[in-house]
Amino acid sequence: MPRYNPSEIEPRWQAYWEENKTFATPALPSGKKRYVLDMFPYPSGDGLHVGHPEGYTATDIVSRFARLRGECVLHPMGFDAFGLPAEEHAIKTGEHPRIQTQSNIDNFTRQLKMLGFSYDWDRMVSTTDEDYFRWTQWIFLVLYDTWFDSEAQRGRAIAELPIPSEIASAGEAAIEQYRDANRLAYQDDALVNWCPALGTVLANEEVQDGKSERGGHPVKRIPLRQWMLRITSYSERLLEGLDDLNWPVGIKKLQQDWIGRSTGAEVDFYIGESAGIDRWKATRVESGFPQEAGEDALRVYTTRPDTLFGATYMVVSPEHPMIERLVTSEQGEAVREYCEQASFKSDRERTEGDRAKTGVFTGSYAVNPVNRKLIPVWVADYVLAGYGTGAIMAVPAHDDRDFEFAKQYALEVVPVVDPPADHPQRGEILAGDVCFVAQGTAINSGEFDGKQTDEVKASVTSSLAEQGQGNHAVNYKLRDWLFSRQRFWGEPFPILHEVDDAGELTGRKRAVAVEDLPVQLPELEDFKPHGRPEPPLAKADDDWLYVTIDEKRYRRETNTMPQWAGSCWYYLRYIDPKNSDAMIDPAKEKAWMPVDLYVGGAEHAVLHLLYSRFWHKVLFDRGHVSTPEPFNALINQGMILGEVEFTGYVTEDNSAVSAADVRRDAEGNLSSKTGQTVTAVVLSDDAVEKKGEGFVLQSDPQIRVDSRAHKMSKSRGNVVNPDEVVREYGADALRLYEMFMGPLEATKPWAMTGVGGVRNFLDRVWRMIVDAKSDEFKLNASLTDQPCDEDQNRMLHRTIKKVTEDTDSMSFNTAIARMMEFTNFFTRSESRPISAMKPFLILLSPYAPHLCEELWSHLGESDSIAAQTWPSWDEAALVESSIEVPIQINGKVKTKIRVAADASKETIAETALADDKVKTMLDGKTIVKQIVVPGRLVNLVVK
RNA sequence: GCUGAGGUAGGCCAACGGUGAGCCGCUUGUCUUAGGAACAAGUGCUUGCGGGUUCGACUCCCGCCCUCAGUACCA
Known part of the structure; x- marks a missing residue:
């Protein structure tokens, strides 16, 4: 007993906390509230890896610290449990995905409890629970019932959508169609990855280089009717909302770039009969710039209207709707072939960096509106259908991509921006031999010559607007969110499609009534793909698939929602997890929201955080939540890498090659400077030594070796298992080590000797208070009821100050270093006042809760250390x-x-x-x- | 290419413009209930490079180099 034995202490205190509901949170906060949230995990079959406890320990320390300071803390945990691996398992074994999901959740729960996190487990949610996804479906219906009023910049009920008179007069079906076209959740044809060999649709992450990840079968992109969410409507709101958030600048920047707002102009280029141009121009002057470009014009979007005089050709994307109209009979075959080729390529392939540009001339010409020059219209896949108008005016003199394309196909380059006089390549630029993308003075631009870029932009735009040939425009890179998946293990959509007597879809839809939620997943015989591009739910029995309401027959939607759906709103459900009447009780929502601190990996910087914010804003607009943003402060924990490895290189005949001479080709194959194949070998620590900047072989200092920590991965075999660390060193040691490795946000290599280091510290804390030499349990004889002397008092108060400030600012590594100093100081001291030991244990308790509870009780205290008050320091004692x-x-x-x-x-x-x-x-x-x-x-x- | 983070001792990392904190490692002792020991003493950097500001620079300014992560034809 007298020795520190975490494997005995830790389970005992975990049981105590569970029995006494030490960390139960009241329904409504009393006093100051704090909502501390972890990004909930996907419960994979591999269990926790050491990256999980990093963020979880950080939030646990913050939570315990806040409670000790008298705040009312909400600190919950749950599981994002829909997803591909469970479905893959089901396909292989025939076992329902629910079963494996549940056993993974059980394992995760065991591991999380083993680490002593102070979650309120009664609030645990899993996205796969019917009680949970019932409300995910409910939120979908809110999206379905909402349109975006761009005047007011907010979402409103679909019933409030103004119906234009010409549609109203066309009847009920037209009105319904108009509403459908304005809903935030709408259907559209989108491309999916269809793999004929596997007979299934694949998720993007299951496709690599146009082939299926499993089996390497070719994947075709085919259009399929999909659910989309109109996140683009919220672009501006999502952008503005970032300003007030306490998020890392890097993450804000990522979201801004993802939304990708740009300003410029839309411009129409005349493509009709050459004789008709004057009439067309006159019409435009009269009508102004129309909503649609019409038959006789090709509309482009540009951020550089100032370079319009340098537009020497145009390009449309291979999917552009006007291709048929543009292509001439001579060019017909070439264009069709080109477009066909493009349709096989994924976006990825089409946008891969160093690929040479390709394209085909359509045979048609357009008229440049500023100088009436005839310019050729090409089709090329470097222009994307989904951005802007899907067509561009090409200004090779001032755009890198256009320049490359123009050189490839010998198109004209006309410089219209004169670079500053001191530009080193000014001569080449003015000769059209080098591309210049920055700002300068207008040349070759008629009346605009001599003016600066910004001024020309504005003047050209307004002059085009006056003539009805252009308009100021804003564009976003953000696309609408493809929201449906052809998967089994996801939330079914609460939507019914009307079928006629012949069993054909009529195109009319109906939302499932709220009181009929949840729409449960059907029971299937097996989970194997049925070989058609429809979702697996289409295999369900007619009992599930067909519904009759008011004598009309409906077929259920068979797509399921993507994994993002459940994670978009889980932070709300924790606040009121058992509510069966509503997604959340408004009073509770008001009391607990927003999340005060959100900690998780940077891999969710864009998608999860953007999707959540979008849903939250819709719920806000519709009056279901009270805050405009869900997550106030955000922190990304850094990645934990494997142990540092030394890597040497040898040729086939086993002679060593210096790391400086090793080349790596595109496939990752290694070769020496002389072209010999080399292989990497792992070296032990004592085979290398430091020399200059790097490391060399001890046996041959001429040979340099690599020293680097790599990402943990199964294939590399450097994965650290938390179960083993807890067994070897204890949960407190694991927690403390992960916090001591370095700043929370930093990428850090794992070092098992470091875990031993913090374990030694915990041992020292133990011995500071307990007599480790005695056979029975005895307090250390150095403990005393005497007050601190001046030095001891100063050490105590300085430690309180430093630990308080560092914990508050989440600088856990330095707080721990200070507590180590405290322990070293008092371990050397013959007299250890209990009045110093007790506050120290409270300081350490958020970090190493089990050890501190144990020592606290040995000091004669009967209640939990979690119920104490955080000590305060006396400034006077510091000096x-x-x-x-x-x-x-x-x-x-x-x-x-x-x-x-x-x-x-x-x-x-x-x-x-x-x-x-x-x-x-x-x-x-x-x-x-x-x-x-x-x-x-x-x-x-x-x- | 772009964006972000970073470069301090053998390793991990602290340091309001003012003394290198802490942990691991290493060396040598001491002690022992032989442990993941403990204790004691010791060990180490041109703070990536080059300028500048300053009485004084890891810290502020300018230029460069390197590493890691993410991202990439968005007109």
């Missing part, structure tokens, strides 16, 4: 009566003197100059200047 002050000579520290803490400038200077060492060093020199900072230092500038 020393006398302090050491360094003496610098010419800025270099030469010696130190001891003076009273409040010594005046003069006294310090006198003492310094009187010091023997200083005297000798000043011998024969004159003091040019003396700087005395009271309480800090003395600097003597001498000659």
Whole structure:
């Protein structure tokens, strides 16, 4: 017993917390609330990896710290349990995915409890629970019932959508169609990855280089009717909302870039009969810039309307709807073939960086609106259908991509922006031999010559607007969210499709009534794909698939929602997890929201966080939540890498090659400078030594080796299993180590010896209070009821101050370092006042809760340490009566003197100059200047 | 290419413009209930490089190099 034994202590206290519901959170907060949230995990079959406890320990420390300071903390955990792996398992074994999901959740729960996190487990949610996804479906119906009023910039009920008179007069079906076209959840044809060999549709992450990840079968992109969410409507709101959030700048930047707002102009280029151009222009002057470009014009979007005079050709994307109209009979075959080719390529392939540009001339010409020049229209896949208008005006002189394309196909380059006079390549730019994308002075631009880029942009845009040929425009990179998946293990859509007597879809839809939610997943015989691109739910029995309401027959929607759906709103459900009447009780929502601290990996920087914000804003607009943003502060924990490895390289005949001479080709194959194949070998620590910047072989210092920590991965075999660490060192040691490795946000390599280091610290804490030598349990004889002496008191109060401030700012590594100093100090001390030990244990308890509970009870306390009050420090106790002050000579520290803490400038200077060492060093020199900072230092500038 | 983070001792990392904190490692002792020991003493950097500001720079400014992560034809 007397030795520190975490494997005995930790389960005992975990049971205590569970029995006593130590961390149960009240329904409504009393006093100051704090909502501390972890990104909930996907419960994979591999269990926790050491990256999970990093963020979870951080939030646990924050939560325990806040409770000790009297705040009311909501700190929940749950599982994002829909997803592909469970479905893959089901397909292979025939076992329902629910079964494996449940056993994975059980394992995760066991591991999380083993680490002593102070979650309120009664609030646990899983996205796969019917009680949960019932409300995921409900939120979908809110989206379905909402349209975006762009005037008011907010979502409103579909019933409030103004119906234009021409549609109203066309009848009920037209009105319904119009509504459907405006809902935030709508259907559209989108491309899916269909793999004929596997007979299934694949998720993007299951496709690599146009082939299925499993089996390497070719994947075709085919259009399929999909559910989309109109997130683009919220672009501006999502962008603005970022301003007030306490998020890392990097993450904000990522979201901004993802939304990708740009401003410029839309411009129509005339493509009709050449004789008709004047009439067309006149019409435009009269009508203004129309909503649609019409038959006779090709509309483009540009951020550089100032370069319009340099537009020497145009490009449309291979999917552009006007291709048929543009293509001439001579070019017909070439264009069709090109477009066909493009349709096989994924977006990925089409946008891969160093690929040479390709394209085909359509045979048609357009008229440049500013100079009436005829310019050719091409089709090329470097123009994307989904952005802007899917067509561009190409200005090769001032756009890198257009320049490359123009050189490839010998198209004209006309410079219209003169770079600053001191530009090193000005000559080549003006000759059209080099591309220049920055701002400058307009040339070759008629009336605009001599003006600066910004001014020309504005003037060209307004002049086009006057003539009805252009308009100021804003564009976003953000696309609408493809929201349906052809999968079994996901939330079914609460939507019914009307079928006629012949069993054909009529195109009319109906939302499942709220009281009929949840729509459950059907029972299937097996989970194997049925070989058609429809979702697996289409295999369900007619009992599930067909519904009759008011004598009309409906077929259920058979797509399921993507995994993002459940994770979009789980933070709300934790607040009211058992509510069967509503998604959340408004009073509770108001009391707990927003999330005060959200911690998780940076891999969710864009998608999860953007999707959640979008849903939250819709719920906000519709009055279901009270805050405009869900997550106030966000922190991304850094990645934990494997142990540092030394890697040497050898050729086939086993001779060593210096790491500096090893080349890696595109496939990752290694070769030496001379072209020989080399292989990497792992070296042990004692085979290498430090030399200069890097490491070399001890046996041959000419041979350099790589020293680097790699990502943990099964294939590399460097994965650290938390179960083993807990068994070997204890949960407190694991928690403490992960916090001590370095700053939370940093990427850090794992080092098992470091875990031993913090374990030694915990051992020292134990021995500071417990007599480890005795056979029975006995407190350490050095403990005393005497008060602290001055030094001890100062150590205590300085530790309280440092740990309080560092914990508050989440600088856990330095807080721990300070607690180590405290322990070293008192371990050396023969007398250890209990009045110092107790507050120290409270300081340490958020970090190492089990050990602290145990020692706390040994000190005679009967209630949990979690119920105590965080100690405060006394400023007066911090100051020393006398302090050491360094003496610098010419800025270099030469010696130190001891003076009273409040010594005046003069006294310090006198003492310094009187010091023997200083005297000798000043011998024969004159003091040019003396700087005395009271309480800090003395600097003597001498000659 | 772009964006972000970073470069301090053999490793991990602290340091309001003012003394290198802490942990691991290493060396040598001591002690022992032989442990993941403990204790004691010791060990170490041109703070990535080059300039500048300053009495004084890891810290502020300018230029460069390197590493890691993410991202990439969005007109």
